[in-house]
Amino acid sequence: MTWRRVCGLVATAAVVLAIAGSVIWFKGRERFERPGPLRAETIVNVPLGSGLDAIAMLLEKDGVIEDERIFRVGVRIVGKARSLKAGEYAFPAGVSMRDAMNVLASGATVVRRLTIAEGLTSREAVALIDAAEGLEGEVDTVPPEGSLLPETYHYRRGDSRQDIVKRMRVARDDMLSELWAVRAEKLPIKTPEEALVLASIVEKETGIPDERGLVAGVFVNRLRKGMRLQSDPTVTYGLTLGERPLGRNLTRNDLKKPTPYNTYVIDGLPPSPIANVGRAALEAVLNPVKTSYLYFVADGTGGHAFAKSLKEHNRNVAKWRKIKKAGSK
Incomplete structure (x- = not known):
């Protein structure tokens, strides 16, 4: 076989290999970029320390991708093998391998929500924190009543339960300082702590936003009169x-x-809050509606009937008792 013949065969083989390589790359790239097998959004938790091989196996196991081998090769070719980050990620339905790679490289992990409703006690709030999925650790002790701000808090998997409590306490302190600075003048409330106590009572008395200021006004009037x-x-x-x-x-x-909290027995305010207070209740106490009302009672609709005199109040009480009696039959 002549040298020219050998060179020709080598050249032909190189062309064939190049064509084959191109075909393989084209097909591999097409599979890497086409929609994947997911039928619905899926959340996957990638453990800390996971390398490309472990991540590829996890994604295939959870049905995010169809072939871990193509994923590994594609990620390496693109140059993002060391860019994939641990954490909890949400992969949309039909996500391609390339897009799955970009999700992991972005570090945009799933943000979870924990809502603490107004009027919950600290023990009830801690129970919700304990039950929140994805948080780690334990709450050291139940915080003092009224020391947490009811709100929706965002967190990521692996965040500390104790850190969530700390955020709630800091948020409450900030809110109290802010609203105390713009309180109405001549209130019968001497300290921010007293405002918090009264706001906790308003919080438990009514869940109707339009009533908070009026209920606060009634209690402020009673405090002023020594009632x-x-x-x-x-x-x-x-x-x-x-x-x-x-x-x-x-x-x-x-x-x-007789208990320190029984306001039918004690004068003035209880020694501490009876619940955790939202912003609206504290605003209502520090800037109450100006009113002549001194009494209120449930009216059977979820709200309250207000009265300026005991005589009027007694009539409202009688109406409420009739409603309760009819409802119990």
């Missing part, structure tokens, strides 16, 4: 200390039972 607040939620808290639901209606004996 007892006579708030049922304070009686309940005195019996349970926020550790459990009362599980029954209050009785006449309950209203007479």
